[in-house]
Amino acid sequence: MNMLALVTGASSGIGRAFTRRLAGDGHDVIAVARRAERLEEVAAGFPGGRVRPFAADLATGEGVDAVARMCAAEPLDLLVNNAGVAHYMPLAELPEAKAREVVGVKVAAPTMLARAAVPGMVTRGGGTIVNVAGMLAFGGPDPAAQMGRAVYTGALAHLVAMSQTLAAELAGTGVRVQALCPGVVATEFHERQGMDLGGTPRMSAEDVVTACLRGLELGEVVCAPGVEDERLLRAVFDADLAAFGAQSPRLATRYVSRPGGPVPGRAGNGS
Template sequence: MAANETSAGETPATETAETQTPGTAVVTGASSGIGAEYAARLAGRGWDLVLVARRAERLTELAARLRADTGAAVETLTADLALTADLAEVADRVAGDDVDLLVNNAGINGYGPFTEVDGTLLGKVLDVNVTAPTLLARAAVPGMLARGRGALVNVASLLAFAGDLPPGPLPYRAVYAGTKGYLVTFTRTLAAELAGTPLRVQVVCPGLTATEFHLGRGDTPVAGEARVHDEGGMPAADVVTASLTALDTGEVVCVPGLHDAEALTRWRAAEHSLRENSGRSLAPRYEG
């Protein structure tokens, strides 16, 4: 276990999201679902917000509601994180001295059989799900370290662990699952790199969630009023409750629906065994 990969129930010595004096939180993908729930919950905790998404009208409505309900200062940035110029604009804001929390929630799925999904869409999945959170974290973390406070939350997916499970009922997901696997590894490795600093780093891996995520593949925003796909799933509010609770207790990997917390310990032990048993000599099964 990495130095700051604490188990459920362990409380680190650093400030928690509850005790830290709130500053400004940047939430990407904030126009609906999990992102909108993070925005509402953080505003209720006293955080000011910068909300980022492609749908300007929804951002404007959400910002107005949060200002009225909580008194939070709320900025909006209409941006498509697959576009270089838009990503650069958001990165500039994320690097601001007031930003103490970055929630990399924006993501698109590009679901479909690998040989049939348009390559341009798959490139966009990589841009939004991998490049954007990486570069936004890079923009945020140095300033947080210099100020001695801050937190990073990356929203991945339980599909990061789906591996070779076949489609049905799971979606065709080769690229999407790969991007979420990247987020899990990136976050855990960064957390280990930052062990001993005041920064808190987390990856949250929700399973099926009751949002509109499955109503589109990500090439265009879902139009109309916010709604929930027919598959249902865990309420977005519960996902955010788990994430913020885990952030307070120092869990680097948060799986909101995982009842057996020791499963994460066994997973890390299996990884350790894999690394420790891979030596410099060729394994006998590959000889000859």
């Protein structure tokens, strides 16, 4: 059955792999990215208008609005929020423009595009939204893994939490939601950050797409292509739910001050 998909970040990496896989399977794809010439190259491989290029910069409000209007107007079966940008540097050194770009592309854009696409999907009784996050969303407790990536990691964690919550919200509507969390992938992404990962084992973008599509068949809300033991993911989410369910309106005892205890802001007890 032919379907219509919209893929952001479609000119390279995972987005290009999604576009090629879907178009190669006979589906129609609206390919969105900043670089029009790269989009035209992708579209040229699929004559007959199978791939429709649409140039837009999702770091800008105008770009997000233009693509959101398309998400609302087109009868989309699949929305892949894949566009990405990462500026790896300590928060205190991160320029305001770059911080806004990360949040715009990885938080605001996926949120607004999903918001635009969902009503039509619900009305039609089906559809799928894939939010491409990453395994760094689970790496917060490891400072070594997150050095210089506080904003980027927070954005990925947002996508995971939003996808889980939205999937529950849309249960019974026929609309599925997945957070796709690859690890290190062999794309241009890290090269643009000035990182040489030539000696690091990396998954192919094509394998990431394969995992996503199979994960949807399996009903996975969070798809981690490189995690062999799925019980590890379930353990993470079970722990989250356990902590959430264990909360109480009473102050936890570890926060109750003891007489003579340390005063906030002082190294000791007034010595």
